[in-house]
Amino acid sequence: MAKVRILPDRVANQIAAGEVIERPAAVVKELVENALDAGATRIQVEFRHGGRSLMRIEDNGSGMSRDDALLALERHATSKISAAADLDSLASYGFRGEALPSIASVSRFELQTREAGSDVGSEILVNGGKFVHVRDCGRPVGTRIEVTHLFNSVPARRKFLKTDQTEAAHIVQCVRLYALACPRTAFTLIEEGRIVFRSPECSTLAERIAEIFGRQTAESLAPIEAAEPGLRLSGLIGRPGIGRATRHEMIVFVNARPVDSRTLNYAIIESYHESLPKGRYPLAFVFFECDPAAVDVNVHPAKREVRFRSEPQVRSFVIRSVLQRLRELGGGPESGLRRPDGFQAVPAPLAASQATLPGRAATVVAAVPFSSSAPVVSKPPPPAASPSHPVSAIHHPQSPAPPAPAWRFLGLAHGNYVLFETSAGLVLLDRRAAHERVWFERLRDQFRVGAVPSQRLLLPIPLELDPIAAALLVDRLKFLAAHGFDVGEFGRNFFRIEALPTWMEPGDAEPFLRDLIGAFRDGRLPEKNADLAREELARIAAAKAIRLPDNASEAESRALVAQLFATPTPLASPAGRPTYIELNHGELARRFHK
Amino acid sequence: MKFKINRDHFANGLAQVLNVVGSKATMPILSNVLIEAEKDQISLTTTNLDLGIRCKIKAEVKETGSVTLPVKRLAGIVRELPNVDVTLDAAPNHQVKLTSGGSTFRIMGIGKEEFPPLPEFGDEKAHALEQSELATMLKSVAYAQSSDETRYILNGVYFNFKDGKLSLVATDGRRLALIAKEMEIPADGSGAIILPAKTVGELTRLLDKGAKVKINFNDRRAAFQIATDKDTSGLIDHVYLYSKVVEGNYPNYQQVIPKETHQRIKLERELLLQCVHRAALVCSEKSNSVKIKLSSNLLEITAQSPDFGEAHESMAIGYSGPDLQVAFNPTFIMDPLRALAKDEVFFEVKDEVSPGVFKTLENFVCVIMPVRLS
Numbered sequence: 001m002a003k004v005r006i007l008p009d010r011v012a013n014q015i016a017a018g019e020v021i022e023r024p025a026a027v028v029k030e031l032v033e034n035a036l037d038a039g040a041t042r043i044q045v046e047f048r049h050g051g052r053s054l055m056r057i058e059d060n061g062s063g064m065s066r067d068d069a070l071l072a073l074e075r076h077a078t079s080k081i082s083a084a085a086d087l088d089s090l091a092s093y094g095f096r097g098e099a100l101p102s103i104a105s106v107s108r109f110e111l112q113t114r115e116a117g118s119d120v121g122s123e124i125l126v127n128g129g130k131f132v133h134v135r136d137c138g139r140p141v142g143t144r145i146e147v148t149h150l151f152n153s154v155p156a157r158r159k160f161l162k163t164d165q166t167e168a169a170h171i172v173q174c175v176r177l178y179a180l181a182c183p184r185t186a187f188t189l190i191e192e193g194r195i196v197f198r199s200p201e202c203s204t205l206a207e208r209i210a211e212i213f214g215r216q217t218a219e220s221l222a223p224i225e226a227a228e229p230g231l232r233l234s235g236l237i238g239r240p241g242i243g244r245a246t247r248h249e250m251i252v253f254v255n256a257r258p259v260d261s262r263t264l265n266y267a268i269i270e271s272y273h274e275s276l277p278k279g280r281y282p283l284a285f286v287f288f289e290c291d292p293a294a295v296d297v298n299v300h301p302a303k304r305e306v307r308f309r310s311e312p313q314v315r316s317f318v319i320r321s322v323l324q325r326l327r328e329l330g331g332g333p334e335s336g337l338r339r340p341d342g343f344q345a346v347p348a349p350l351a352a353s354q355a356t357l358p359g360r361a362a363t364v365v366a367a368v369p370f371s372s373s374a375p376v377v378s379k380p381p382p383p384a385a386s387p388s389h390p391v392s393a394i395h396h397p398q399s400p401a402p403p404a405p406a407w408r409f410l411g412l413a414h415g416n417y418v419l420f421e422t423s424a425g426l427v428l429l430d431r432r433a434a435h436e437r438v439w440f441e442r443l444r445d446q447f448r449v450g451a452v453p454s455q456r457l458l459l460p461i462p463l464e465l466d467p468i469a470a471a472l473l474v475d476r477l478k479f480l481a482a483h484g485f486d487v488g489e490f491g492r493n494f495f496r497i498e499a500l501p502t503w504m505e506p507g508d509a510e511p512f513l514r515d516l517i518g519a520f521r522d523g524r525l526p527e528k529n530a531d532l533a534r535e536e537l538a539r540i541a542a543a544k545a546i547r548l549p550d551n552a553s554e555a556e557s558r559a560l561v562a563q564l565f566a567t568p569t570p571l572a573s574p575a576g577r578p579t580y581i582e583l584n585h586g587e588l589a590r591r592f593h594k
Numbered sequence: 595m596k597f598k599i600n601r602d603h604f605a606n607g608l609a610q611v612l613n614v615v616g617s618k619a620t621m622p623i624l625s626n627v628l629i630e631a632e633k634d635q636i637s638l639t640t641t642n643l644d645l646g647i648r649c650k651i652k653a654e655v656k657e658t659g660s661v662t663l664p665v666k667r668l669a670g671i672v673r674e675l676p677n678v679d680v681t682l683d684a685a686p687n688h689q690v691k692l693t694s695g696g697s698t699f700r701i702m703g704i705g706k707e708e709f710p711p712l713p714e715f716g717d718e719k720a721h722a723l724e725q726s727e728l729a730t731m732l733k734s735v736a737y738a739q740s741s742d743e744t745r746y747i748l749n750g751v752y753f754n755f756k757d758g759k760l761s762l763v764a765t766d767g768r769r770l771a772l773i774a775k776e777m778e779i780p781a782d783g784s785g786a787i788i789l790p791a792k793t794v795g796e797l798t799r800l801l802d803k804g805a806k807v808k809i810n811f812n813d814r815r816a817a818f819q820i821a822t823d824k825d826t827s828g829l830i831d832h833v834y835l836y837s838k839v840v841e842g843n844y845p846n847y848q849q850v851i852p853k854e855t856h857q858r859i860k861l862e863r864e865l866l867l868q869c870v871h872r873a874a875l876v877c878s879e880k881s882n883s884v885k886i887k888l889s890s891n892l893l894e895i896t897a898q899s900p901d902f903g904e905a906h907e908s909m910a911i912g913y914s915g916p917d918l919q920v921a922f923n924p925t926f927i928m929d930p931l932r933a934l935a936k937d938e939v940f941f942e943v944k945d946e947v948s949p950g951v952f953k954t955l956e957n958f959v960c961v962i963m964p965v966r967l968s
Contacts, residue, residue: 230908248903451900453921453966454948454965455964456963456964457768457963458765458770458963459761459765461767461847498968502882502883502923505742505766506740507745507767508744
């Protein structure tokens with residue numbers, strides 16, 4: 001007997017199931033995608049026991065005829081593509097034709113469907129890959145698929161399932177993603193007969209986010225919209241300073257498909273470098289659209305990963321757009337400046353910018369590369385009345401600094417938080433963070449211009465280092481000298497600090513240089529990239545070496561606010577911590593149960 | 595304890611000792627003043643353990659005894675009393691009755707037992723000076739003390755009694771001021787202390803009460819007896835100021851004072867001060883320096899800040915050396931000029947990286963380090 005043989009279909013399907021159907025959530029994903037591909041406007045997902053005992057997906061899409069339905073259960077049978085070339089211009093979620101037979105081979109699979117034209121629907125039952133029956137049934141137009149006893153026929157996989165709660169969480173997350181991707185489709189998710197969420201057809205993404213993630217999350221977002229020939233970015237991103245401990249609320253869609261794209265994720269995280277503390281992740285619900293030919297989704301069986309033809313281009317486009325938007329958002333606080341009416345509402349440009357958003361239609365259009373006339377980033381309304389600025393600069397052409405917002409000083413709490421009354425509510429300013437931001441900008445400017453005044457010391461400060469640190473320092477003496485530190489070698493592993501930047505107290509010099517050498521060691525001040533090194537130096541200096549003045553009178557606090565808002569990104573300290581928090585009227589009323 | 599006292603004398607006495615108490619004392623007793631009545635005087639004492647002051651005021655003592663009272667409140671009350679005659683009567687339970695004209699206050703005090711006593715000095719090293727002279731000397735150097743707590747050694751004025759002179763030195767690591775005075779120093783009287791900045795402030799304030807001030811010190815502490823023979827507002831005997839000293843080795847200041855003179859210019863103190871002051875008006879936190887340019891018989895001072903503008907001042911001087919230019923922190927120039935009283939000062943410079951030195955004919959030297967644009 002031949003040793004090599006072709007496996008029966010059932011076995012082949014079970015093997016394919018191992019790739020596509022790794023857990024119950026994968027079933028939900030495949031079936032929801034099918035429903036969306038069928039043009040459904042209403043989808044209901046129900047499951048029990050983390051999907052182990054029941055998953056039922058019902059839609060009002062186009063449905064199938066009996067023959068189509070039977071054929072759909074064969075491997076590589078699909079209505080979505082017909083030739084290999086179609087893979088280059090995919091506009092549907094599915095294309096492999098593997099999902100249905102794979103699911104059917106590892107569960108009890110019941111399919112009911114009716115096409116618009118036919119009188120009766122068809123019901124097909126497959127159990128563990130074995131065909132049981134096909135018969136007439138009554139049902140409205142659309143399809144309902146019920147998957148029960150998942151993995152009953154593959155006990156090995158059943159054993160590897162996590163707890164019901166974990167699997168349920170995966171299903172919920174999966175349905176959320178698709179609900180976000182298609183705000184115009186109504187979604188209902190039911191677990192154990194209890195509604196997890198129900199979202200009617202929403203006209204905008206913001207409404208959908210509010211439905212699924214809550215009003216608070218929706219309020220901390222701002223719309224973004226940017227386009228370049230062939231690339232387009234839209235959606236909502238978190239305001240600077242608002243972050244999360246995990247990246248679960250950083251959701252990226254490529255051509256309306258929820259994906260895990262390292263390129264996009266890292267580009268977004270990087271853009272928030274200055275707006276969030278280390279270890280915090282931004283909020284983002286971002287739709288990235290590009291020519292389907294420029295992206296390969298056929299990388300991962302479950303299509304979680306995508307690859308771009310030109311990653312650097314995508315990356316730089318995303319970073320540029322997000323940074324630009326963050327700068328605009330950082331340009332001024334909502335209070336006082338932008339919203340004299342004093343109420344924080346969903347920003348107005350949102351509705352307009354969402355009009356062209358996700359949904360299926362957009363994806364189909366995406367097949368055509370965007371013309372260069374696509375809308376660019378929406379400009380925020382100009383800041384209110386900017387007083388005529390005295391023309392003073394002799395050396396620098398100066399753009400008028402934005403006026404400090406009309407905040408009323410109330411007092412100082414715990415020596416560190418300055419309390420202001422604003423037209424929108426109350427503001428608590430963290431003096432330290434604000435001070436750091438002001439100084440960071442100051443030092444960065446100084447470093448950029450290259451004019452760093454350096455105060456020579458009367459009593460040089462000795463610095464003794466271990467050999468590695470000494471070697472690192474020797475290599476960077478020039479860099480330090482250019483930034484105001486005159487450090488001279490004074491014997492083996494022994495140095496003398498002869499001059500310091502004028503902003504530094506002599507007493508801080510030694511600990512600061514030690515910290516700096518630590519940063520050299522960690523490679524945080526790359527030798528080759530002087531700009532990056534300068535920026536990092538300014539960051540460390542602003543955080544560690546600049547002294548916060550002890551007292552904070554009203555005049556000083558006002559001056560600090562004015563200086564803060566003269567910086568390009570006043571909302572966060574250079575380390576990304578928020579510089580102030582705002583309690584708006586709504587929040588105050590809520591706290592007082594008004 | 596019971597005594598009758600003149601309100602203004604009492605208020606003046608309290609004002610002498612008031613500054614010592616901190617606002618947030620960890621021991622409540624330290625925010626109190628110890629009042630002791632004996633014969634025809636009362637003594638007032640406050641301390642924060644590092645620094646203590648005691649003064650004596652004449653009073654009509656009817657019953658001797660002692661009590662401690664919260665000093666800030668008490669001083670506030672005494673100042674406002676309606677009548678010049680004030681009677682203070684302390685009951686054994688430390689409740690104090692204060693009467694003056696038609697007003698009566700009852701104040702809760704604490705017993706003397708908890709009050710830490712001021713250490714008295716025996717035969718430590720002792721010196722005597724004129725009060726006005728010491729005050730001038732302190733003023734000439736005190737501005738150069740460091741306020742940076744991480745370099746606590748420099749948070750004070752160094753008193754060095756040695757080789758027939760007393761030198762006072764202060765530095766913050768970027769500038770140094772020194773003034774010396776010749777005096778007789780016996781062999782066993784030489785030594786040095788670092789007097790903490792807070793004590794320097796209190797001492798300067800107290801030094802106008804009379805002719806002489808006596809200094810006692812050892813390695814750990816110092817005491818000043820300030821005679822009050824000039825004062826007419828009730829103070830008698832002397833004010834006693836006790837202080838711990840900063841323990842540690844003061845940097846070797848001799849080696850940072852340039853030995854050679856390169857270019858020496860004679861300057862009118864007031865004029866230079868005004869010019870630098872005006873030029874510094876354009877300085878900002880970002881660029882806090884003024885440039886001094888010397889050319890033939892001309893001194894120019896310029897300052898600029900990138901986001902404001904620039905200033906230019908010029909002064910005619912007698913100078914024939916090479917052209918040179920050097921920048922300084924304007925505060926470093928103005929501080930010694932303000933503290934001095936002489937009309938003329940000498941300024942010595944060499945080049946843009948070497949220190950600038952102010953000198954007077956009275957053994958005064960102030961070394962200031964330049965600022966350089968890299």
